[in-house]
Amino acid sequence: MGFPELETKRLKLVQVTEEHTQSFFQIMSNDEVTEYYGMESLKSMDEAAKIVASFQSTYESKRGIRWGIVLKETDEFVGTAGLNNLSTWSKKADIGFELHPSHWRKGMTTEAVKEVMRYSFEDLELFRMGAVTYPQNEPSIQLLRRLGFIKEGVLRGYLYQNNQCHDALILSLLSTDWGKPENP
Numbered sequence: 001m002g003f004p005e006l007e008t009k010r011l012k013l014v015q016v017t018e019e020h021t022q023s024f025f026q027i028m029s030n031d032e033v034t035e036y037y038g039m040e041s042l043k044s045m046d047e048a049a050k051i052v053a054s055f056q057s058t059y060e061s062k063r064g065i066r067w068g069i070v071l072k073e074t075d076e077f078v079g080t081a082g083l084n085n086l087s088t089w090s091k092k093a094d095i096g097f098e099l100h101p102s103h104w105r106k107g108m109t110t111e112a113v114k115e116v117m118r119y120s121f122e123d124l125e126l127f128r129m130g131a132v133t134y135p136q137n138e139p140s141i142q143l144l145r146r147l148g149f150i151k152e153g154v155l156r157g158y159l160y161q162n163n164q165c166h167d168a169l170i171l172s173l174l175s176t177d178w179g180k181p182e183n184p
Helices: 018-028 045-060 108-123 138-146
Strands: 011-015 065-071 077-087 092-099 128-133 150-161 164-174
Touching: 011 045, 011 108, 018 045, 018 077, 018 092, 045 065, 065 108, 077 108, 092 108, 108 128, 108 138, 128 138, 128 150, 138 164
Parallel strands: 092 128
Antiparallel strands: 011 065, 065 077, 077 092, 128 164, 150 164
């Protein structure tokens, strides 16, 4: 089975390949993007290439799926969204995403994440989708809540970034709540 490419009204969700490395580096070397990411900004193309390669190996080992977010209109690579800690056996995964700041507040992340969620619940038949973020990351928290995620709690000192430990906010959405009138 090939990589599951997805599509929305404005976006193509594609396999992240070597050709996307430069665009991925531009996104992940931006301090605004990585402020609440759980890792420091990338400093070199080599770092970006290693992460891009890890997306492929993670997919091949069935531990995750990372899609590149590409604008249909211009074919521009603007970010990624995907599943981390994927376990089809226990029917769960964690959602992750990032987008270049020039495309923030245009609904693109919501559009991409909705499609990843649809695929996860309908095609992969997952039961639980988790999300881990910084308690201060209001834009991501608001996006997740709009999609129906519920706060489960805080893990103290769970994230390590910039030589400091940080708390992590844990949210989740169950397939039984996906598609209810108050959820997309």
